[in-house]
Amino acid sequence: MRNERARRLPSKVLAMAAIAAGGLAFGSGEASATEGAASLYLLGSGGPGTAVMPPVEGIYVDNVIYVYDGNAKASREFPVNGKIVAGLDATIVADFPTLLAVPSTNFLGGTLAVGATVPFGAPILDVDAILTRPGGPSLSGSRHDSALTTGDPVGLLMLGWHGKKLHTQFSTMVNVPIGNYREGQLANLSLHRWAVDTSVALSWHDTDSGWDITGKAGYTFNGRNDDTGYNSGDEIHFEGSIEKTLSPSFSLGVQSYYAKQISDDNGLIGPFRGETFAVGGTAAYTTPMAGVPATFRGRVMRELDVTNRLKGTSFWLDFSVPFTMNLPKQ
Template identity: 70%
Template sequence: MRLFKTMILTGGVLALGFVPAMANATESGASLYLLGSGGPGAAVMPPVEGVFFDKTIYVYDGDASARRQFPLNGNIVAGLDATIIASFDTILAVPSTDFLGGTLAVGMTLPLGAPIVDVDAVLTGPGGGSLGTDRHDSALTVGDPVGVVMMGWHGEKWHVQLSSMINIPLGHYREDQLANLSLHRFAVDGSVAVSWHDPASGWDISAKGGYTLNGDNDYTGYDSGDEVHVEAAVEKALSPKFSLGAQAYYLKQVTDDRGGALGPFKGEAVAVGATAAYNVVMAGTPATFRGRVMQELDATNRPKGTSFWLDFSIPLTMNIPGQ
């Protein structure tokens, strides 16, 4: 049972790292890497072969002053207020726990959600003309699928993970509109995570850092700059079922945006938050619910806001040695 709880407790973390979401610098205030996903157990891989499912309900609410301008799907807007309510479904397959001395995992995430955008003014539209003030846009739409490959190694308490994910621009992109889930560009992220995970004491201390390489949007001609992200988390298991922790993240855009009217438009952000997990058994199968809240303390060239998460993880199939 301890084996299953460790696996499911970290399964949601593994899946959440592959989800695109609103809230960073770059075009449309959106980035491939979901800040806050490198939480407790960030480097811990599933200990057995199998197929795992993760569903994440994600809510983000952020805004920016009317004095700030943002590129948004070919528009230049001011006074941005953005909300996203989305569901991200992830299938993660672990074909081997002895590949190059470690565990191999591959997965795919598909987002479905309702971005809601209000702006005080649209300064220029895709054709260059002014479109006026006070615009609202919302839609139920499908985002880009995101693929991932991970490799992890572990000792008695130490875990190390290398991961790479790619955004494939096949989602529903609403041309010239304000509200989108699709990035409509290729993007690749490479990350490394380290966890000190001690089941006996219940403590987990994790850190994760990565680099996101962004491509260009072939419809708007906007080439988003690259980003560096760093995260850390500490969590304590207070009982076999319940754990509580704190985490933080920092983002810095390291190369300029190109092709837009606002120049380099480099972004930066810092946030702190809390997380909790609850382990249950459903029809004889271990599962975990995890909640998070992250509050941005400062932001440059991006909305500043709060994100809420509810994550559910469960194995679909497991190849358990000895059975």
């Protein structure tokens, strides 16, 4: 019995590790009412299996290709890097590579993980008009700006516990404002401010029935952009998903998110609190690669109701795979 269980363990461990790594996707880039239309927490990332932690020590790799396309009418004004713009149209094509290390599966009775990501990509912005420039004259006319650039590095700390079916995870992200900030330009991936997000996630993950029900809630503390003097307000976010495994390699589900800014901005145009609600779908496919299961996950999220935000659609392709694992001895 013990030998048979040991023979089955590696494949089960690898599958759960791939699921856990697939739940990691974070960084800047999502449209928000904060300065530059950007938030630290990437809305939509808290999908199926988010709270399922890797069951063994090791290093895990996750990569998210993210595309967001959104716009706001000319009647709406947005603060962007020290300017007030109207008629904003934004397309963001970004990549979020994440390296996650699991040094212990018995820290305070749970699994400890630390990681980091450095986003890079191409933000593309078009505006109908630039209304003001601080310390300078009023401007008018449309403008286009794009760049291939990097964002701020983001550090990650997670601690999770698991039962037979119920998994719990606490996580913290810290945005370090040392990325490539294009001062005075419209197109940026860098937030250029300190920001911290704390979140808790619960996943009811039933491998026998194939159902996964996940919920996640978090609070984002935003700091001040010293170059523009803009102080972005704090935000809360909630996410939920339901997914069904249809075969050993394929699963399909739905998910949604809600976010609201709960404190005022202190900058060019006053309080400027934002709010949004979105729904979408997700699907995952797991296949062996070089002896380990690699998981591909796709998502499409559509924002349905927004206030002081861009309204748009995001597309995701997430690839996750274990890099090294300290498997139990056979």
